[in-house]
Amino acid sequence: MLATTDVHVHLLAHDYYADRAAAVGLAKTATLIAAARAETFSSLLLDNGDFLQGNPLGDHVIAEMSGDEASTSTHPAIRVMNRLRYDAACLGNHEFNYGLDLLERALQGASFPIVCANIARELGDGPLQDALLKPPYALLHLQIACDDGRTLPICVGVVGFAPPQITQWDQKVLNGAVIARGIVEAAAAWVPQLRAAGADLVVALSHSGIGAPDEPVMAENATGALALIPGIDAIIAGHSHLVFPSGSFADLPGVCLADGTLHGVPTVMPGFNGSHLGVIDLRLQHQDGRWRVEGSLAEARPITTDTPDDPDIAAAVHPEHERAVAHARRAIGQSPIAINSFFACIGASAALDVVARAQIAHVAASIAGRPEADLPIVAAVAPFKAGGRGGPLNYTDIPAGEIALRHASDLYIFPNTIAALRLTGAELREWLEISAGIYHQILPGSCDAPLIDPDFPSYNHDRIFGLSAMIDLSQPARYDRHGILRNPAAHRVQSLTYAGQPVDAGQEFILATNSYRAAGSGGYIQADPSRHLDLGRTPIRDLLIRHLASGAIPDQPEAPCFRFRPMPGTSVSFATSPAATAHLDDIADLRPEPLGLDPDGFARFRLHL
Template sequence: MTRTSAPDARLPLRLLATSDVHVHLLNYDYYADRPADDMGLSLTATLIAEARQESRNSLLFDNGDFLQGNPLGDYIVHSGAMRAGHVHPAIRAMNRLGYDAATLGNHEFNYGLDQLLDSLQGAEFPIVSANVLRRLGATPAQDETLLPPHVLLERELRDDAGQIHRLKIAVIGFAPPQILQWDRMLLQGRIETRGILETAEALVPQLRAAGADLVVALSHSGIGAMDRDSWAENATTALATVPGIDAIIAGHSHRVFPAPTFEEIEGVDPMAGTIFGKPVVMPGFNGSHLGVIDLDLRQDAQGRWQVAAAKAAARAVQGAGIQPSAAVERAVCLEHDATVAFARRTVGETMIPLHSYFALVNPAAALRVVAEAQVRHVRKQLQGRPEAALPLLSAASPFKAGGRGGPRNFVDIPAGPMALRHVADLYIFPNTIAALRLTGAELADWLENSMGIYRQIQPGLADQPLIDPEFPSYNHDRILGLTFDIDLASPARYDRFGVLRDPAAQRVHNLRHNGQPLDPAAEFILATNSYRAAGCGGYTAARPERIVDVGRAPIRDILLGFVRDTAPVALWQGGSFGFLPMPGTSVQFETGRDALPYLDEIAHFTPEPLCPTDDGFLSFRLHL
């Protein structure tokens, strides 16, 4: 709708976006207890202000995962602030910045549905989600959604000639439908989900019919290969094919787009920032980037607004030479100060350093302390029950092992006093304890799935990349109580999504329990977490009928109790796994910048330094 029109009027509209902020509201690393220059909404806010000044018309969106992800988010939950009726500091900061709309990500559900709904109170902007449902209808149009599925924003925008036009901009939001699996123990029976593509194809035409001049999709979903499966996790590529969508904000996978790393995906132009011709931006994570999409709008002969041209970019906070926003700092200062004080409380002591710099190639005490804590808790829960007679094992994953989190995404706890922030660093997710009754054969297959993180290595070649960067380290399990060797020359049995691709492939050899070959028919209890017990990561043995009830205590609380009760922590650091020798063969392994003091832990690989990577990782040649 236009109040006044001018011939050949050009109307510029800038879309600004954040995604996966994960409660990093300030440029502060609570785990390391120090300021950071590469993250934080307080820094992104300065970029937002600059971007707004550059354009006469702009809208600001958030693409989800803003309520969970660091000790500040955990403090808000455990302090009971939401029950007291306070506005969540993330919402307060977003109110200050004048967000126009937002959607939910998968991590919004990690604390449960009630906590989520309480946390959204006080938002001065609409929060939309089209495929998270209270009731699943026969069609998307008949679904009863948890939140409004979309919103029609009416904004007065000024064209280049100074004329004012009133436009209707529809904003629709999508979350990964897999939240029902990832947080099954919290959400089962309370909500339903529908596939992103199916929902969009049904609802976007309705938005156009309702008079929308533009449709913006907030897609908390990654950019992957074209997949029209309505239940695809990374559905943004397929979403771009839906007629009627003009621009997409992507996220979830903690990546940056436009970027050349996406150049091999069908329909993706990684330099222009388009997917099947539509502008798309993915603004990193933790407030690392601001997404910017510039639309050049023009009216056709019928007076309808069309996107004549578009350009997308992701602006990084690091290296921008900017100061944090005082408005955001004021909005969250009380909770920030309380979180810092809480996280600094001493809770125990460790006699050895706990780090994850080499956790993907060497047994790591940082993983073992988690696994030991889980064993202690589950053993207590099983006392007096038949399951107590079964051998007890424990699975743990290196959550912080570099990857997309960057060269500082590692655990690094020095020997000495342990604070609450160290416990949080060892276990960054709000998972709860779980246990499964599994056979030896299922455990062997479990480890085969986990070994998919390694690339297949060709004997006799030098400097082959060892780690598949697309395999999430949180899906790479180690099992306390089992020893084994890894054959890197063998292909992986499972791909990075946990999908069986080569049933005959075998990387795990010499699998033993208590020094004896693992009996495929023997039964065990495996201590694990709620995420894995729901089958996440493709671990198909984790079925509901295999779950053994051991309560739902948060693993971080279990770990805290273990650290307090066993101080000083002094764990055996002997090997639980190793790589089968491959003479004349070497691999390239990347780790964090502060790994050098611990290099002796991998002396058996005869490590040789290589040139650091462009994104700041140290790189080593390891001899197999």
């Protein structure tokens, strides 16, 4: 079994944000697919979701599909998957970002079944009675070459699952059109049905990360619990953009890295953007008319610098690629300063400042004349490109000078829409406490202690533009990375001010944010609907483009929204892009000292608190 996951429209090895070649893409993964197929008589190629959204190519294709003269061409992701002869795929959460109508249109032309057993238009009394959006499973029939020279038929059942949180994350575009069940609940009902329908083997396409087996019923990362469901012979995992088997999961219960199993079930998670090809080899025995798994080996095969593109795949995407590149290169304005995200997680970032100012300007114009127009407006923004699993090239780095449409996409990579909440000073303080969970607790006197918790996603690290605060790193995190209160007595956020004045707990603000965050994602406040301001559904990237075109970028960097409380004699280590070396003046107050490159290619710096 061969598998991809979280391709995110990286069909070609091209970085549309930086307008340069990229190291990974499905055109390169296709070369790995061809090599793996040549190793065996029988194979299946499966995709685990998140193939329709994720870069300017995907956004441009969707724009062409939804315009006044809408394109009727097959979506290039589907075209490529047809060309590669995928046998089945499941839906991921990002398939829903554009709404159901565009999703259905994008999937037209697929020559392979697309399955999902836990997303429904209406729930019934149990999973088997749900009115599902897509078929829950597919039965795939193929021939197996046996050691004794015989060729025998086998039926493989493929069942798919998506994160149930899509109804929360994309509630504005879905508008109640779908409802979700927990992955494990759905699997427990449907796996026996696959067996009853004639499946000799059952493969679960789990667009879900690998968590502990005792995760909640509606867990986002439910693959660990899924592996305990009887009757599943293999699992393709995804969503979290990690690689399994790998050392990242060495300490998780039930993991055997040597053969790639999770609670005894062969499992693979093949990275993201086509970076890896998942391969699960099953050793089967046919006895008494039945197939039985005798052994297995799972691995994630990486693209290397020597992996060539598949020319057929490149040709299949060429028309849309050329149009997307031409569109992305269109000039829209000028910036007097460099805009980057090298230090976005430690307070200094022109990239976040620009987005925040665009959000505030739009909200202010939208509520003019309303009763709440007199309230102060602040903006929550988070760094989407701040290294992490994306590597040392995963940063915004826009030089001073011409601004193009690709730069707007680089500054805001998701199709979120603008949102605004009416919150109190006390609630904003808790908002920042959740955000401050990205930092490890630092003991006074520490030397080069790691600053950032790598398990805390940077896209959940909000800063609130318009407020100023001091962060006390000697305190433990008040909340964990899921937004769960862990240390009620801890208070990292101190000296919170607005316009130079202390923020009162009962003081009211308008918080400009995005639709994803306003829905409570990342463990942040899920405000009562009465406290949401009706602003329509303007994509943040659209209002950002208008802001960039208006020439409103200041010629000097903004003051940081927060600083760390001084801790004399204490230093931390911080990893960022090697290109950050040219911008160390942005964090001069932390007296950065270079510590060289780490094994992943990040530049490490000592920061003095």
